[in-house]
Amino acid sequence: MSELLGVAVLGAGHMGADHIRRLDQGVSGARVAAVADPDTDRAAEAVAGIEGVSVHAETASALDAPGVRAVLIASPGPAHEEALLAAFARGLPVLCEKPLVPESAGALRVVEAEVRLGRRLAQVGFMRRYDAEYQRLKSLLDSRRLGRPLMLHCTHRNVASPPGFTSAMLVNSSVSHEIDAARWLLGQELTAVTVLRPQPSANAPEGLVDPQFVVFETAGGALVDVEVFVNSGFGYQVECEAGTARIGDERGLAVTTxxxxxxxxxxxxxxxxxxxxxxxxxxWVDATRAGRVTGPGVWDGYAASAVAEAGVRALENGGRVTVDLAPRPDLYA
Structure with missing residues (x-):
């Protein structure tokens, strides 16, 4: 197929603007055909200099714009369910930034809608599965050269939390990436969550429980711990250790003086x-142009939302909370 894949990008904020740039300059086989954002000035600014892009305030009008054959959802999480169902109704393939839907009930409705279609249309943006270091760790664990994985140790640190960031968001926004990475790396569902709360850092805004220490149990008897610290003050740092294997230590420019x-x-x-x-x-572009869906799917998005919800309850209640997943449909076997 020689024709470029016309993509409607929903959301023109920090993430959406970066994806617009990426589709225009960083990947082959696709173009930005439409963009939707309630702030149409922001949307217009994000596509400035890109020819043939229509700007919309509403999702539906962007999905129905001429040349749109696929959708990239980068809007805030609460808007995802409506956008996904609208794309499904039009038969449009989707790449949806995480979370699929913040609430597990809404995520399950998306699962059920895709099952009714009888085919996969959506991929969820758990990008760590595409990181070279994570892929090498996955290959190593799958090879069993180090034996059966028993524990994963993870760290997730940010410079500072944005305005309005809540204690629950450390789990359902930040740690959601570790939730998916752990499920993928180990090939196991997460079955229970415990969240420990040390004394908050002096860097944390008033009332924010930061850092947190999150422990997941898996169906295969492994443990996963995550230190999440969103006001570290020094940088963005993600690390993962499995036995004697460790990723996240690659350094940038080093200056000795x-x-x-x-x-x-x-x-x-x-x-x-x-x-x-x-x-x-x-x-995603390559698979979509070939009529396929690869990568983390709607079931993975639902599972991550369900585990995150259990984690928020554990944070609030101070105890161990089990994860209750719906039966996995055959479409995602």
């Missing part, structure tokens, strides 16, 4: 995972 050594630390997830985002979107 005046008797010391300084190494750069990424300040933003779009910097740390820039290559993973490029790989993810390129893989």
């Amino acid at each position: 005046a008797g010391g050594r300084h190494e750069e630390v990424a300040q933003d997830y779009l910097v740390r995972f820039a290559d993973a985002y490029d790989r993810e979107v390129q893989a």
Whole structure:
């Protein structure tokens, strides 16, 4: 197929604008055909200089715009369910940024809608599956060269939390990436969550429980722990250790001067995972043009939302909370 894949991008904020740039400049086989954002000035700014793009305030009008054959959802999580169901109704393939839907009930409705279609249409944006280091760790664990995985140790640190960031969001926004990565790396569902609350950092805004220590149990008897710290003050840092294997130590520019050594630390997830985002979107474009869906799907998005909900309850209640998943449909076997 020689024709470029026309993509409607929903959301022109930080993530959406980056995907617009990526589709226009970073991947092959696709173009931005339409963009939708309630702030049409922001949308117009995001596509400035890109020819043939229509700007819309409403999702439906963007999906129905001329040349649209696929959808990339980068709007806030609460808007995802409506956008996904609208895309399904039009038979449009979707790449949806995480979360699929923040609430597990809504995510399950999306699962049920896709099952009724009888075919997969949506991929969820868990980009760590496309990161070169994570892929090498996955291959190593699958090979069983180190034996059966028993524990994963993870860290997830940000420079500072944005305004309005809540204690629950450390789990259902930040740690949602570790939830999917753990399920994928281990090939097991997460079955229970415990959240431990140390004394908040002096860097944390008033009332924010930060850092947190999250422990997941898996169906195969493994344990996964995550230190999440969103006001570290120094940079964006993601690490994962399985036995003697460890990722996340790759360094940026190192400068030795005046008797010391300084190494750069990424300040933003779009910097740390820039290559993973490029790989993810390129893989989605290639698969979509070939009429296929690959990568993490709607079931993975639902499972992540269900585990995150259990994690928020564990944070609030201070105890161990089990994860209750619906039966997995054959479409996702």
